[in-house]
Amino acid sequence: MTTLDTNAHSMNTHEHAQVSSQSVLNAAQFVQAVPGALRKLDPRALWQTPVMLVVEIGAVATTVMSILDASVMGWLVTFWLWLTVLFGTLAESVAEGRGKAQAASLRALQEETTARRRASDGTVEVVSSAALRAGDVVLVTAGERIPGDGDVIEGVASVDESAVTGESAPVIRESGGDRSAVTGGTTVLSDEIAVRITSEPGHSFVDRMIALVEGSERQKTPNEIALNVLLASLTAIFLVVCGTLYYQADYSHAHQSWIVLTALMVCLIPTTIGALLSAIGIAGMDRLVRRNVLAMSGRAVEAAGDVDVLLLDKTGTITYGNRRATEVVPVPGVTQSDVETYAKLSSLADETPEGRSIVELISADVAAPAGTVLVEFSAMTRMSGLDAPGLQVRKGAGSAVTAWVAENGGTVPDATDDIVLGISSAGGTPLVVAVQEAGSAARVLGVIHLKDVVKEGIRERFDELRAMGIRTVMITGDNAVTAKAIAAEAGVDDFLAEATPEDKLALIREQQRGGRMVAMCGDGTNDAPALAQADVGVAMNTGTTAAKEAGNMVDLDSDPTKLIDIVEIGKQLLITRGALTTFSIANDIAKYFAILPAMFVASFPQLKVLNIMHLATPQSAIVSAVVFNALIIVALIPLALKGVRYRPSSADALLKRNLLIYGVGGLIAPFLGIKLLDLGIHLIPGL
Numbered sequence: 001m002t003t004l005d006t007n008a009h010s011m012n013t014h015e016h017a018q019v020s021s022q023s024v025l026n027a028a029q030f031v032q033a034v035p036g037a038l039r040k041l042d043p044r045a046l047w048q049t050p051v052m053l054v055v056e057i058g059a060v061a062t063t064v065m066s067i068l069d070a071s072v073m074g075w076l077v078t079f080w081l082w083l084t085v086l087f088g089t090l091a092e093s094v095a096e097g098r099g100k101a102q103a104a105s106l107r108a109l110q111e112e113t114t115a116r117r118r119a120s121d122g123t124v125e126v127v128s129s130a131a132l133r134a135g136d137v138v139l140v141t142a143g144e145r146i147p148g149d150g151d152v153i154e155g156v157a158s159v160d161e162s163a164v165t166g167e168s169a170p171v172i173r174e175s176g177g178d179r180s181a182v183t184g185g186t187t188v189l190s191d192e193i194a195v196r197i198t199s200e201p202g203h204s205f206v207d208r209m210i211a212l213v214e215g216s217e218r219q220k221t222p223n224e225i226a227l228n229v230l231l232a233s234l235t236a237i238f239l240v241v242c243g244t245l246y247y248q249a250d251y252s253h254a255h256q257s258w259i260v261l262t263a264l265m266v267c268l269i270p271t272t273i274g275a276l277l278s279a280i281g282i283a284g285m286d287r288l289v290r291r292n293v294l295a296m297s298g299r300a301v302e303a304a305g306d307v308d309v310l311l312l313d314k315t316g317t318i319t320y321g322n323r324r325a326t327e328v329v330p331v332p333g334v335t336q337s338d339v340e341t342y343a344k345l346s347s348l349a350d351e352t353p354e355g356r357s358i359v360e361l362i363s364a365d366v367a368a369p370a371g372t373v374l375v376e377f378s379a380m381t382r383m384s385g386l387d388a389p390g391l392q393v394r395k396g397a398g399s400a401v402t403a404w405v406a407e408n409g410g411t412v413p414d415a416t417d418d419i420v421l422g423i424s425s426a427g428g429t430p431l432v433v434a435v436q437e438a439g440s441a442a443r444v445l446g447v448i449h450l451k452d453v454v455k456e457g458i459r460e461r462f463d464e465l466r467a468m469g470i471r472t473v474m475i476t477g478d479n480a481v482t483a484k485a486i487a488a489e490a491g492v493d494d495f496l497a498e499a500t501p502e503d504k505l506a507l508i509r510e511q512q513r514g515g516r517m518v519a520m521c522g523d524g525t526n527d528a529p530a531l532a533q534a535d536v537g538v539a540m541n542t543g544t545t546a547a548k549e550a551g552n553m554v555d556l557d558s559d560p561t562k563l564i565d566i567v568e569i570g571k572q573l574l575i576t577r578g579a580l581t582t583f584s585i586a587n588d589i590a591k592y593f594a595i596l597p598a599m600f601v602a603s604f605p606q607l608k609v610l611n612i613m614h615l616a617t618p619q620s621a622i623v624s625a626v627v628f629n630a631l632i633i634v635a636l637i638p639l640a641l642k643g644v645r646y647r648p649s650s651a652d653a654l655l656k657r658n659l660l661i662y663g664v665g666g667l668i669a670p671f672l673g674i675k676l677l678d679l680g681i682h683l684i685p686g687l
């Protein structure tokens, strides 16, 4: 067998380089986004954004009015209202465009290849990869491309997944354990594996990635929907206000044209946030993708911004997950060769990496007796072994095997506990080996030492999480002593040992009942229920298909500390949305005071005191406000896409700071902007 390369799982930093090169927004991106923006002007697409739909209807109305009754002012307002809608769709289109290049390179992975499909009778036929269905078994040898998503059911191989993950170091994929999932389009570098296909055509992992980076599957989150309803209500109110203003103005002999009132209405409704809302959401998902995290829903990204507790599986998440047998220790009275024989016997059927490592460690030839029934490992029993006529062998977690020995009339010698304790306190996983032969009570033979290594640099990252106010809890099926040793080494706040899949699920529910937002990182099939229940379920890409399907995010780098980035991006998304909503509404209030006095000052000279801006003429005031209202959308697109900067600090301090910058800033900006625009605009002939 090949030597397993643990470096392949070491934390990598390549994605950070990627981020900085891609986050620069350039003019070309805007230009490329124009066709998409024009398509989005279709009212059937625009109704998703009620505020912008109202602007579009307003633009249609002023177009008609200007045709019927041409005036410079009418055409200027019309032109800028159309630009306002276009800038809104442009924001979304630019946000989407950033995933398009990535989607194109992913599509290259979907090229049809040939596959060697193995029928149930063992015959192998060559078929097209497009003909593969879930359940098919294919053979893939060094140098070949894996034709579809699946689980390795035989063998172990090193695989180049760089096309999907961007990480050039090969990874190990093997049957039985928590590193069995392979992705279609990746390449086998050494050895041969048999893969059971798990996805139907069109529903592969890469298909999902493409849909995700293109934003085509994006659905509004409940928060976005709530905000949209609020914006639509504000819009409705201003529609009524401006509509009735026409008659009130007439009644007071201060007639205002419908063009002026439409312009006023557009200035007052929350167009800025209405235009940028969807771009902010898309940008959040995009930022995650560039960190090599695939979020299956926007809701998960938002939830990440509010996480209080992070639960992590131990093996494969906190440790490299390359748990291997290093020694077998006999209890007093048992020979080394005896304990080794039974340890190997108990592992003949054990297809987990742990089981195979035991078979490899022990050189003695051992064969299963005739009539053997193999007992596979399960996370529930935490044991594996075999049953033969007159012979039962088990190995597994200390508590599980102790219970089994007692059930079968035996007692466990004190020395066992000492050996188990010794291995556990060093952070190793002890597997107790026991046997029951016909006519005698079960007895313990010795203990297998499984070694695993804590991932490098994980401690510092957990410290960071603590600084962000997030509690880390390790949950493991392993015994309490091992758990404690690894917990101390990794620096988690707390741990839960001897946890079954149900225990993991129960712990999450309990935390959620306490009002906490729970994130969970895991890789195993036994983590799947917990990953599904967690508010943010991050599956390691190295993990099983079940885990990857249960979670709402997949980390392509299989780095649990990535949660720090995920939380930051989630917080940044929430803060950006909050900041731009504040700015937008403050802006609209300011515009009200900027325009209204100018509109009515001719009829009501008393308004002069309010007319602090001294805009040149009422017409120029209206046009300047409309132009400002449109330009502010374009001006804020980069901020919406990049996100407001997030620094770890208390929620209170953040709120105060943002209210000050975006609230007060939003109030002042229109006065300055409109005044400046008015200086030029009032010179336009005919206005």
Ligand SMILES: Nc1ncnc2c1ncn2[C@@H]1O[C@H](COP(=O)(O)OP(=O)(O)OP(=O)(O)O)[C@@H](O)[C@H]1O
Pocket: 313, 314, 315, 316, 350, 352, 354, 355, 377, 378, 379, 382, 383, 384, 395, 396, 397, 398, 429, 430, 431, 475, 476, 477, 478, 479, 499, 524, 526
């Ligand atoms: N192949 C095996 N045969 C027998 N017992 C095993 C085997 N593999 C693991 N065990 C025992 O079962 C326990 C639970 O293993 P499992 O892989 O389900 O852990 P887990 O819940 O995923 O937690 P973690 O991944 O954090 O260790 C292990 O701690 C070990 O004591």
Ligand SMILES: [K+]
Pocket: 266, 267, 268, 269, 270, 271, 272, 588, 629
């Ligand atoms: K507005």
Ligand SMILES: [Mg+2]
Pocket: 178, 313, 314, 315, 316, 523, 524
């Ligand atoms: Mg596990």
